[in-house]
Amino acid sequence: MKSSTKRVIGNVSVGTFLAGVVAVLLVSHFDPNFLRNDPELTAEANAGTPIVQGPIVPKELPTAKASTAAEIEDARQRALELGRSAATWDKNCVAWNPPEGGGVQQQWANRVGASWLNSAGARCPDALTWPYYFIDGFESTSAGELKVTLEETAAADPHLLQGEPHTIHLLGDEILDATKGQFTDLTSIELSIRGDDVRWNVAVDDRA
Incomplete structure (x- = not known):
């Protein structure tokens, strides 16, 4: 194709584009709503547009002290x-409330x-590892x-009842060893699982 022919085609294309632009401007001049968004169509389009979420804030374990049953x-x-x-x-020991x-x-x-907890560097059993976190409370009814x-x-x-002696029995041994020096009146430790009648006993005299 000759260069002169290419120029003619190019000029025609440019002229057509410019004529289209002029036509759009003229229509928009006489019809102000021509280039405006249709509110209904815009609403429909936005309904299917995914919402961009903000930064996700990770949830954390409770830290506020809980006193009531509901808390x-x-x-x-x-x-x-x-x-x-x-x-x-x-x-975080929020529910560890020894009886007053x-x-x-x-x-x-x-x-x-x-x-005992202090010797282990903890404020409550749940802050410790297995099997200590199973401890639910300390009580005494006899001197x-x-x-x-x-x-x-x-x-x-x-695993608590495996081995000889059982792990649960060794747990009593450890508590006794960690506290008998400070509490010279401590004579024995009895361990039990809540709701179970079985008892495991560790006595100071047995470790003399």
Whole structure:
């Protein structure tokens, strides 16, 4: 194709484009709504447009102290939703509330339990590793006798009752060894799983 012919075709194309632009401008001048969006069509289009989310803020385990039953249950549910197990949900010790009443013996049991936790560098059992996180409370009804109760979920852990002596028995040995120096009136530790009648006993005299 000759260059002169190409120029003619090019000029015609440019002229056609310019004529189209002029026509659009003229129509928009006489019809102000020509180039405006149709509200209904815009709404339909936006309805199918994905919403851009802001930064995702990761959820955290509860940290506020829980005192009432409702607060404790709410904190537990939040921890379970984040993947904590039923035995370890209170990692931040928000629900660890030793009994304030119970008389002299219970207050003594609270002190022995707190002493053992402190020796392990924790404020509550759930902040520790297996099998300590199963501990649900410390009690005492007789002078020198400490009762350590494990939560019901411990019954489903077969490893606690393996070996000879059982791991649960060794847990009592460890608590006794860590506290008998400070509490010279401590004579024995009884361990049990809540809801179970079986008892495991560790006595100071047996370790002399």
